Amino acid sequence: MVVTFFLLIIYLAFISLGLPDSLLGVAWPAMQPDIGAAFESAGLLSMMVTGGTIVSSLVSGSLIERFGTGIVTLISCLMTASALLGFSFAPSLFWLILLAIPLGLGAGAVDAGLNNYVANHYKAHHMSWLHCFWGVGATLGPIIMSYSMGADNAWRDGYYTVSILQFVLVFILLLTLPLWKIVASQHQPQGIQDVHTETDSVSRGEAMVQKRGNPLQIKGVKVTLLVFLFYCGVEMTVGLWGASFLVGTRGLPLETAAVWVSMYYGGITVGRFITGFVTLKINNLILIRAGQVTAIAGAVLLLLPLHPFLSLIGLIVIGLGLAPIFPCMLHETPARFGRAQSSRIMGYQMAVAYTGTTKLPPLFGIVAAQISIGLFPVVILLFALIMMMSSEKVNRILYKSGKSTV
Template sequence: MATWFLIIIYLSFISLGIPDSLLGSAWPVLHLEIGAPFGSAGLISMIIAGGTIVSSLVSGSIIKKLGTGTITLISCCMTAGALLGFSFAPSLVWLAVLAIPLGLGGGAVDAALNHYVADNYKAHHMSWLHCFWGVGATAGPMIMSYYIANHNSWREGYSAVSIIQFGLVIILLVTLPLWKRVAKLHHAAEVGNSNETQSDGLEGSHTGISSPPAKVKVHPTRLKGVKFSLLAFLFYCGVESTVGLWGASYLVGAREVSAELAAGWISMYYGGITIGRLITGFVTLKISNRVLILAGQLIAALGGLLLLLPLPDVMTLVGLILIGLGLAPIYPGLLHETPARFGKENSAQLMGYQMAVAYTGTTLLPPLFGLIASGISISLFPAIVLAFLLLMMLSSEQVNRVLKRSRSEA
């Protein structure tokens, strides 16, 4: 039963990834058909991310009332309906309205499933959970590319993804009792091991929910290194979403690649994230998170450099794939390092702050680049991406330096 249940969870995270990569893949042809300004993709992205932030912040109390399974079901219904609406949207205003339930539904699924897996399963399951997000994010541009190339219709691409989402809704509806049954089993295990900090075979919650936190003398945001950690999350999600949203437009506008080929190349970028997280799930048993995070940042920076240099188009594809591979271990690794860096007694609050700042990066940085591209040129895309990557690396490494200095002083 545990295996089948994990499959359901992974399928749910696939549904979270598919919509995240659709807008950027469709935008080169979408904005022309509906008469929207080129830079307005940033506005839609901001509304989606804003809804995600709101639903993530309130998800904790809602999960306690309704349960993870019910929240996931409701959220998938919202995203499926919003995607179906996108396929019929006649104007930018309609896209903006439909972006609200799309963001709210996506944020609720993200928070609920991250919490559930972190609280009940081992560390490698977290990497694989985000790997399946990559599966969905990779499939999105592939689906859109197919419908643009063969049917000359981005609307049919959105319709196809909506049908997939509604299929998942049916699966979740049928298996809803399984969520409640597994929740009871986990609760029984916790009660049976109430004198232990962790149950055998399961990883203790790195969000600090499974055991009462110790009394905190200093507010978590005042701990040494926390502000740099928050900046690392800001720039990580900023660069990941900027490449996903504007990569296809850069390829079409600056490199003169066809819209369907550009969507396929962005799919390869998300494929790099997916494959990287699949591999990360295995190597976490042998290599520390700190080493994986640094290695990922260096690989991503190399990919950004390949985009910046005047190289043949094939090297642009290689650069996108390297950025995806490099980004793969960073987000799960940073999340998992939180209790080790700042203490389990502070991790509960810091997890929420880090995810909120991460979504803020998704909300603000892609629209910021949209303004730059509209006012100056889309050709600045490689330089901005590389700058975000370097700022993320500097912030993350500064956390390590601050903590090392703090421990040596102690």
């Protein structure tokens, strides 16, 4: 019972992580003229947020080891809530850039640690549902912002509302803080048997070699990092620039575009909820491949010069396709590369994922400002194709090493 409630707390923490992730993209068409910023400045803000996230994810292991997961989670949410409150009062781009630093730092430290914990101690459906709860937060964010902007274009009210919700989550985490120590003393790790056996990925002797060596030298790790890079390139480029594309190219009102982007995140959320059940019958590798094909199909639908309503369908299809990829890739980490290095590789994966979030959407923003936002579906399709080709290369490497049957 206590262990189940502990899992719910982790889910709650991922709602907190998801809430701010989708706000900037839907609010930017209103924020840009209000603060007098350049169009591509949204990319700079996104870069600052995810830059802080990269730093904190790389040091997450030592922070959690020293202070405990509960304290790190609490402080992470507190930093995020405070930064969002600051966003609602920020008078200029300069202040938004400063506030983006604690916003990113607050989001990153807990992410890698919780992902590694669930990958090692829970079955695949729990990982999908964990990231489904991130999608709950990411879906609620644009809905809240859309409601605020629909009234009087008050993007500041949207950020203020989300900050209050974050502070509520902080209060809940504070009340349940003693539970983390209780679970730590009572819940013994279930071990890799709940995911895969150690021999599914590496022999005991090879695991000892991996424990002493550089995890980047393990076959398939570097190419796997490339998959994470371009996965986040797709996910966050759609989230950041999707509303601008719909407004600038499809001629939709701001509030309508915000709702449509919210439905994109809703596709990710619903898809991950369904994936949790599907993993009981279908393995992770098949789900990853199916998701990539679906995301590519959605990008093609966006690219075609059809009725604007089909752009909504394309966004939802992309969201549904992305749904299983990230959690299934994370859950495969111990099985593919062994438990001995899974925590370090998980940290590298999260850092590279955030690098994709940091670099690729701002890069597209620069290109769009110089050429046209109409390139949006072309770039999304390109990122998705690179992601799938890299993933297939990983599968071939693991198959030759006897670590995969797909």
